[in-house]
Amino acid sequence: xxxxxxxxxxxxxxxxxxxxxxxxxxxxxxxxxxxxxxxxxxxxxxxxxxxxxxxxxxxxxxxxxxxxxxxxxxxxxxxxxxxxxxxxxxxxxxxxxxxxxxxxxxxxxxxxxxxxxxxxxxxxxxxxxxxxxxxxxxxxxxxxxxxxxxxxxxxxxxxxxxx
Numbered sequence: 001x002x003x004x005x006x007x008x009x010x011x012x013x014x015x016x017x018x019x020x021x022x023x024x025x026x027x028x029x030x031x032x033x034x035x036x037x038x039x040x041x042x043x044x045x046x047x048x049x050x051x052x053x054x055x056x057x058x059x060x061x062x063x064x065x066x067x068x069x070x071x072x073x074x075x076x077x078x079x080x081x082x083x084x085x086x087x088x089x090x091x092x093x094x095x096x097x098x099x100x101x102x103x104x105x106x107x108x109x110x111x112x113x114x115x116x117x118x119x120x121x122x123x124x125x126x127x128x129x130x131x132x133x134x135x136x137x138x139x140x141x142x143x144x145x146x147x148x149x150x151x152x153x154x155x156x157x158x159x160x161x162x163x
Contacts, residue, residue: 002055006030010061024063028052032110041105045118048109060084 010026031052035042042048056063057080065077108114123131139147 002027002059003030007059010056010059014061020061020063023061024053024056027056027059027061031055032115035107035110038107040099040102041107042102042109043105045109045114049118054080057081058083 006026006029010023013023013026028049029052031042031048034040035048042051053063054076057077062081063077065074069077142150
């Protein structure tokens with residue numbers, strides 16, 4: 001069950017007109033936090049992200065699977081979407097089995113280095129033009145004040161690295 005803080009943050013993102021992936025990001029952050037805290041583990045960073053996305057879809061976030069998503073991923077996304085409309089208690093035995101299996105997994109999947117490596121791998125699978133377009137869109141969405149703050153922060157970082 002997602003924490004109320006996460007649900008509030010996702011609702012705020014939706015109200016501000018942010019994309020479904022941004023709204024779903026709140027649930028992914030929560031999942032990463034759970035793995036780091038030791039609430040449960042994850043076999044890989046990809047699994048931790050998938051659990052967060054599943055929670056988001058079940059909570060009503062309209063996060064669509066990616067263009068290159070596998071058949072099984074699409075099926076799971078459809079199941080999660082359907083579950084967001086139904087309100088019944090999950091099977092206790094299945095729920096317990098899932099929790100027990102996740103508790104046996106490690107916690108390295110949510111480390112900074114693992115997340116960084118996953119981000120690099122994911123980015124490398126995209127074309128340069130796709131990455132560039134995303135960066136331009138992000139810069140545009142930031143607004144003038146946001147761009148100015150980012151530029152100042154970058155300058156500070158460069159100065160720190162130079163010395």
